[in-house]
Amino acid sequence: MLSNACKYAIRSILYLAINSSEDNKIGVKVIAEELETPQPFLAKLLQQLTRDKLVSSTKGPNGGFYLDSKNRKNAIWDVIISIDGTGKFDNCFLGLAKCDDRNPCPVxxxxxxxxxxxxxxxxxxxxxxxxxxxxxxxxxxxxxxxxLFEDEES
Amino acid sequence: MLSNACKYAIRSILYLAINSSEDNKIGVKVIAEELETPQPFLAKLLQQLTRDKLVSSTKGPNGGFYLDSKNRKNAIWDVIISIDGTGKFDNCFLGLAKCDDRNPCPVxxxxxxxxxxxxxxxxxxxxxxxxxxxxxxxxxxxxxxxxLFEDEES
DNA sequence: ATAAAAAAAGAGATTCTTATCTTAAACTCG
DNA sequence: CGAGTTTAAGATAAGAATCTCTTTTTTTAT
Structure with a gap:
């Protein structure tokens, strides 16, 4: 349904939304570690998102990625479009070229x-x-x- | 969620269930044409399904693929396991390694x-x-x- | 025998994912 | 201001997985 790339991207955006601000930019390295995603791959995705104005970034010391208030008004859907394009989501679950309410596949x-x-x-x-x-x-x-609830014994 | 291979396989099984019998075996060529899938690729998938006893086949003239009564007692799930393995279905929608009722991802x-x-x-x-x-x-x-309802004008 | 069809193996192409390396920008400190 | 450091941006390509096609072999019916 969604590519790995897109899943990484969505999680990054959410991570940045929760943890970053204009005063607290976060480097790829940290994001990749936190989300446990491949770092170089994530870097590319973040570049793509930056080009599409879905995240903000600055270079140099204390630089990194962050979301400004404008970025925060976007939707997850915009991320999906930016990374996967619109197509994947609408496809039939069984791969039929044409599957809709009128000509529905079995599921x-x-x-x-x-x-x-x-x-x-x-x-x-x-x-x-x-x-x-x-x-x-x-x-x-x-x-x-x-x-994790692993060793709770209170 | 499902690979193309698996989608093809599911549709083939359903096609055979509807159209084939022990007396009416169907060759890959016909199946591929009917379902509009790549023929050699489908052949490979049908071989795999045959090995796993999900479809039956005989070689030679008038040979082809079909479902016997035993095959018909299987479930679509068996096809998924045969082609994609069990994993893909259970994965988290956002790619989290561990996502369940207790530690749920946002969706x-x-x-x-x-x-x-x-x-x-x-x-x-x-x-x-x-x-x-x-x-x-x-x-x-x-x-x-x-x-299609394209040119209905009755 | 001959012909028809699946079975098998593997070659080629494409797409998806990950990694490396270079360049450019921005900040810091002397 | 200027050198050096930090960090994103970009280019390239290596690797892996998926998908498609080709060829050869084996089986079976006639």
Whole structure:
């Protein structure tokens, strides 16, 4: 459904939304470590996102990537378009060239509502709103913030 | 979510379930044409499915692929395992190594119910049952049985 | 025998992912 | 101001996975 590249990109954007600011820019190295993604690959993705004005960056000491208030008004959907292009999402789950409500594949009516829901989430919500939701509901975007419950014995 | 290979395989199985029998074996060439898939690639997939006893085949004149009654008791899920292996389906939508109800990614609770539903459909239903459903509800597995409504003017 | 078809193996192409290296910009400090 | 350091940007290409095609072999029916 989404390429690895796109998944990395989405997580990076969310990471930056949560952790960065104009006064706190973050280098690729740190982002890659935090999200456990291949560093050079991520660098390329961030460049792409920067070209498309989805993230901001400055070079030099204390430089790095960050989201300004404008960037935060974009949606996850914009990231998907920037990295994967629009096509992948709309494809039929079984690979039919033409599959829609009128000529549905055997699983079309299982897949369609799901796509609607996740599109709602990706397209109609700004990054800002997304972050609020993530914080309120305690969501996870890297292994680092895992809540493992391993040795609780209180 | 599924590789192209797997999508081809699923559609082939359904095609064979609907159109073939022990007395009516179907060659790769025909299947590939009907489903509009690359022929040699499909051949390889059908061989794999045959090795895993998901489809039956005989060589020689009047030979071809078909489903016997045993094959028809399998599920789509078996096809997925045979072609893609089990992994792909269970992966987190955002690529997190560990994403579950306890440590959910930001879209986990959107994706999870969908996965449950489609797993129900793929795992708990035999090919036979699937075909009944397809016939009853007029589903499409190739471009050939498209119901185009293009020039209706009755 | 001969012809038809799957089985098998592998070559080629394309796309996706990751890595390396060079260049350019921006800040820091003397 | 100017040299040096830091960091992103960009170019290139290596590696891996996926997809497609070709050729040869084996089996089976007639």
């Amino acid at each position: 079309h009516f299982i897949v369609a509502p799901f796509k609607d829901k996740i599109l709602d989430s990706f397209r109609d919500k700004t990054i800002d709103e997304y972050v609020v939701e993530i914080k309120n509901t305690n969501r996870v975007i890297s292994l680092k913030d895992l809540d | 986990h609770f959107i994706v999870a119910p969908f996965k449950d539903k489609i797993l129900d459909s793929f795992r708990d239903k035999t090919i036979d049952e699937y075909v009944v459903e397809i016939k009853n509800t007029n589903r499409v597995i190739s471009l050939k049985d498209l119901d």
